[in-house]
Amino acid sequence: MKLIVQDANVIFDLIDCAIFELFFSLEIEVVTTSLVLDEINQPAQKKACQAVIRKELLHVVEISTIEYLRLNALDLPGVKVADRSVLKLAETRQAALLTGDGKLRRTAQELNVEVCGTLWIFDQLVKSELISHADAHAKLMRLREVNQRLPQKEIEKRLKAWS
Numbered sequence: 001m002k003l004i005v006q007d008a009n010v011i012f013d014l015i016d017c018a019i020f021e022l023f024f025s026l027e028i029e030v031v032t033t034s035l036v037l038d039e040i041n042q043p044a045q046k047k048a049c050q051a052v053i054r055k056e057l058l059h060v061v062e063i064s065t066i067e068y069l070r071l072n073a074l075d076l077p078g079v080k081v082a083d084r085s086v087l088k089l090a091e092t093r094q095a096a097l098l099t100g101d102g103k104l105r106r107t108a109q110e111l112n113v114e115v116c117g118t119l120w121i122f123d124q125l126v127k128s129e130l131i132s133h134a135d136a137h138a139k140l141m142r143l144r145e146v147n148q149r150l151p152q153k154e155i156e157k158r159l160k161a162w163s
Contacts, residue, residue, distance in 0.1 A: 001027055001028060001029050002027070002028045002029070002095075002096065003028070003029050003031070003093055003094075003095035003096070004028050004029065004030050004031070004095060004096050004097075004098050004116070005030075005031055005032065005086045005089045005090040005093070005095045005096070005097050005098065006030055006031070006032045006036070006058070006086070006098045006099075007032070007036060007083065007086050007097070007098060007099035007100070007101060007104065008032075008036045008037075008039040008040060008082065009099060009100040009101055010098050010099060010100055010117065010118055010121070011032075011036075011040065011045065011049065012040075012045065012147075013100060013118040013143055013147055013150075014118070014121065015044070015045050015048050016142070016143060016146045016147065017139040017140070017142045017143040017146075018139060018142075019121070019122075019125065019131070019139055020048050020052070021048075021051070021052065021057075022125060022130055022131065023121055023125070024052055024055075024057040024058070025128075025130050026121075026124050026125065026128060026130070027128075029059070030057065030058050030059065030098075031058070031059040031060070031061060031089065031093075031095070032058060032059075032060055032061070032086065033060065033061050033062075033063050033082065033085040033086055033089060034060055034061065034062045034063050035063050035068070035081060035082035035085045036082050036085065036086055037049060037060060038082065039082055061085075061089060063085050067085075068081065071084040071085055071088065072084075074088075076107060078103050079103055079104055079107055083099075083101060083103075083104045086099070086104075087104060087107060087108055087111070087113065090108065090113050090114075091108075091111055091113050095114075096113075096114040096115065096116050097113050097114065097115050097116070098115075098116050098117070098120075098121075099115065099117065100117050100118055100147075100149065100150065102149075105117070117150075118143070118147075118150065119150065119151070119154050119155070119158065122136055122139075122140060122158060123158075126162070133161075133162040133163075134162070136158070136162050137158075137159055137162040137163055140155060140158060140159060140162070141159065
């Protein structure tokens, strides 16, 4: 089973396009950190996260004050402490980092940490037949409306393939 360390922006994407719980049907183990969960402020998003944590689908690694200080002291300019926490967790556990944050993605790649994003999740859901092409197309259209930072050429390729 593949281990995935999840960043907050992907959580937002999955909730926005209504595939957050479906994501946990993939053959993966998903972990995040308490610092990432602290970034989730909207009540509906918090509720969705609490639900998958209660079901033990999302595992949370608590970051202590000492760990926070160590993360803060790392020489990673432009990378927030919460992002550093998932980067270090992925590196330590030899897991894939699931993020849409460009700076975090580049930093992870420099450290030879495998990186996946929201579009990878769509690909896995379609490949595993957990979502139909039509549903994937509709949900990706919805996501494109709320998150313009996703790679548009990659979205277009998928929309064309799934139409």
